[in-house]
Amino acid sequence: MPQPYCSVNLIDTDGSFFNESLTANDPDFLAKSELLLVTLKAWQVSDAVRTLASTLPVTSPILLIHNGMGTIEELQSIQQPMLMGTITHAARRDGNIIIHVANGTTHIGPAREQDGDYSYLADILQGVLPDVAWHNNIRAEMWRKLAVNCVINPLTALWNCPNGELRHHTDEINAICEEVAAVIEREGYHTSADDLRYYVEQVIDSTAENISSMLQDVRAMRHTEIDYITGYLLKRARVHGLAVPENSRLFEMVKRKESEYERSGTGMPRPW
DSSP states (O other): OOOSEEEEEEEOTTSOEEEEEEEOSOHHHHHTOSOEEEOSOHHHHHHHHHHHHTTSOTTSOEEEEOSSSOTGGGOTTOOSOEEEEEEOOEEEEETTEEEEEEOOOEEEEESSGGGOOOTHHHHHHTTTSSSEEEOSSTHHHHHHHHHHHHHHHHHHHHHTOOGGGGGGOHHHHHHHHHHHHHHHHHTTOOOOHHHHHHHHHHHHHHTTTOOOHHHHHHHTTOOOSGGGTHHHHHHHHHHTTOOOHHHHHHHHHHHHHHHHHHHTTSSOOOOO
16 A cells, blocks of 8 residues: 655765655645656656656656656657756665765756756755756766666676676777767767766776666566666667667667566566
């Protein structure tokens, strides 16, 4: 049965402990909300937003923060302003406690041309997810984060290792970054394989002890976000007529692993 509240237990980077009970599963509370943050798995987002949008005021923006890309294309009919975001903070879970490992930046911006300027939200969210930066073109930051996800998530899921062990697999990282950079350039954003590789290596170092979300999903035999990470890259590569063999190989390997345990009747995708 849905509970009327949820508890959050967090150890921050300075060692301070945060514990709070938050309102949950309350349609009346939602109907008065001035902003909805959606932080689900990528494959859960569209169904959740379509369901919640009917209760949410039409003027209330919806901010999507999740791994991967492609959910906005599934939500073009939503009337509320749609925003996208990506976070560079590092965190991990230890039982019911979230450990904030390293500070980062929360990047947000409009998801569609018609969604307008909601830059004032950066000031509001500064007290919640600091530091917060507003981007009139958020997709450049989304692509940068996608490059990281295309490296860390499938490789750790397939090799069953924490992020830090990827330091020993430079050839695979180089190949992925070369392909991702080519797609990003065709999308109209300037980058290079060297720039992406440097950024990916920074993230690997800052999250060295972390178990990636995709590896956690595979270990728990849950549906992964591969369709919205490497899968989205493959879709855009096809649009531009680009071959991305290394990413294609990793995509097929993760999908094969996923289908093996989903066919066994465990870990089937569950509704949000």
